[in-house]
Amino acid sequence: MAEEAFMKRTATCGSLTRADEGKTVILNGWVHRDRNHGMLHFINLRDRYGITQVVVDDDASPELQRAAAELKLEYCVAVEGLVRLRPDSMINPDMATGEIEVKANKIEILSKCAPLPFMIEEESSAREDLRLKYRFLDLRCDGMQKRIKLRHDFIRAIREYLSARDFYEIETPTLIRSTPEGARDFLVPSRLYAGKFYALPQSPQLLKQILMVSGFDKYFQIARCYRDEDARGDRQLEFTQLDLEMSFVNRDDVLLLMEELFNQVFKTVMNYDLPTHFRRISYHDAMNTYGCDKPDLRFDLPIIDVDDLAKASGFGNFQQILEAGGHVKALCVPHAEGIDFSRKFIGELEEAAKVYGAKGLAWMKVGAGRTLSGGVTKFFSGQEEEVIKRMEAKDGDLILMIAHENWKKCCTSMGAVRSKLGKDLNLIKEGFEFCWIIDFPLFEYNEEEGHWEAAHHMFSMPQVEYLDTLESDPGSVKGDLYDLVLNGYEVASGSIRIHDVELQKRIFRICNIPDDEAEKRFGFLLNAFRYGPPPHGGIAPGIDRMVMIMANQTSIKEVIAFPKNTAAISPMDDSPSTVDDLQLKELHLIIDAPEEK
RNA sequence: GAGGGCGUAGCGAAGCUGGUUAUCGCGACGGCCUGUCACGCCGUAGAUCGCGGGUUCGAGUCCCGUCGCUCUCGCCA
DSSP states (O other): OOOOSSOOOSSOTTTOOGGGTTOEEEEEEEEEEEEEOSSSEEEEEEETTEEEEEEEOTTSOHHHHHHHHHOOTTOEEEEEEEEEEOOGGGOOTTSTTTTEEEEEEEEEEEEOOOOOSSOOOSSOOSOHHHHHHTHHHHTTSHHHHHHHHHHHHHHHHHHHHHHTTTOEEOOOOSSBOOOOSSSOOEEEEOSSSTTOEEEEOSOSHHHHHHHHHTTOOEEEEEEEEEOOSOOBTTBOSEEEEEEEEEESOOHHHHHHHHHHHHHHHHHHHHOOOOOSSOEEEEHHHHHHHHSSSSOOTTSOOOEEEOHHHHHHSSOHHHHHHHHTTOEEEEEEEOOBTTBOOOHHHHHHHHHHHHHTTOSOOEEEEEETTTEEESTTGGGGTTOHHHHHHHHTOOTTOEEEEEEESSHHHHHHHHHHHHHHHHHHTTOOOSSOOEEEEEOOBSEEEETTTTEEEESSOTTBOBOGGGTTSTTTOGGGOBBSEEEEEETTEEEEEEEEBOOOHHHHHHHHHHTTOOHHHHHHHHHHHHHHTTSOOOOEEEEEEBHHHHHHHHTTOSOGGGGOSSOOOTTSOBTTTTBSOOOOHHHHHHTTSOSOOOOOO
């Protein structure tokens, strides 16, 4: 065997136990902590698998002592030593390897480390942009290491489940035709064809539908998707989806498959038992009851319709809004220990509501003997009993009301209040609460553009009972659409697709895309649909978001190895960057450029 | 495109109604230390208080502008 260039590891820093006592091992890793007591020197050596305490004793050779003294944080080192049991009183029960230590007899410095820009701790405390600039260091911290592993385990469990059920994993191209609808495309200029562009896929939507035409009736892909839109805590320019499509299925086939998939995956990855089936809520009910289409069901706090009570009240403001076709929604905030419903408390809730378009937040306090006081109480004089009963309010509770001409804004602004209360009053239970949101409207009216457009995307099937009224009443058409929601985040979105050319064209026309335009943009799909397309449908769970939630994080950056910041910049490699004129010229993006030397 | 929050040493923070030499912890550097595990102890260096302007006898602190980061609305299946 060839002589090694360095002392190669024979064990990892997480592997040694009592059973290894007496063995001579070599560890490779980084100096995590360094406690030098002069004649006694402890070094916590870390690798991906754990941390092991290395000891340099007073009987160490001068050479070894010199090497140990030279060590600094995050030096990459090899240590050869003897595994020995720690004295009983020195056992560290918080450490997986806390029963043993390695008495060093040789230390080799594999590489040195510059002074650190921040400490590598379990959860980094440095500002996010600094963490991103030094992402290679940030990724060394225990929290990031665990989350990257969780992500791997999650994806692996998905692959195993689907492969065992006859799904093929098929890659689709990431240089594709631009079919702009919805988000902005990232464009890639063509060198060979001046003025032409590829687009990076927003999702493999059309390609997977064409795979169905090809007979691959169970397909999935861990697909990278790109959208040129502003970033958010749960949105990046590029993200990863489990893209999945099946032929000869209806909605319930897809929902049941997903339920079984996530039951198995959560059990495998987190040893967590999900309910066999997830609750199904219509879009309309979700909006009315929770004020959003991605409700967090870890707490209840339902929104209640009080149009009739508001109408009978003496509150002119409410009545005007109701007469204009608006709505009044209410919420009963349960009395909580240590929280008084002060002006400040209510004011903050009002601010949260205003962000979503509410003009104000009306309130009343419920007192002893089923009385109301404060806020808008005087307008509800004589209705106290009825209001308290409707709201199922108890002594000390707070009743909140929002009125708005626009139903959706009325719902979402109260939804924002509900959401804030869930956090502020600590109502959110531990765990994972999935639900399906179904029966979405297929179209919504774009006021600016002055025409209908697809609420989700244009390839989703209308529910059969609306097929005759698509054109006459687009606003009432419900689609075979479904979203999967987890703890208040939309984690998957899917639908049964259209596989009929004529129906697809009707949808295009309603969305203001005439036939010739449709042929130009989506001709390849329509062409495929002329050759025996099967009925099909699918779904696309977001990997980043799901792992984020499983890891109890609030930003997907925490589960992506090299994310970009909110300004769409990667502080580590400083992309996007300028390129030289020669490159631009080759891509026909500029005409004047220096000739190649 | 719009709003909120933040910006003080390599990192994390304190700095009140403006008032002498800008404080603390971690880290770095030097020294001491035989059972630590966030080791401890002594010492040293390290800050144009994001940047520009203004008010003032005097600005980290007040005002205006600007840049950066971050959260959110818009946007985003």
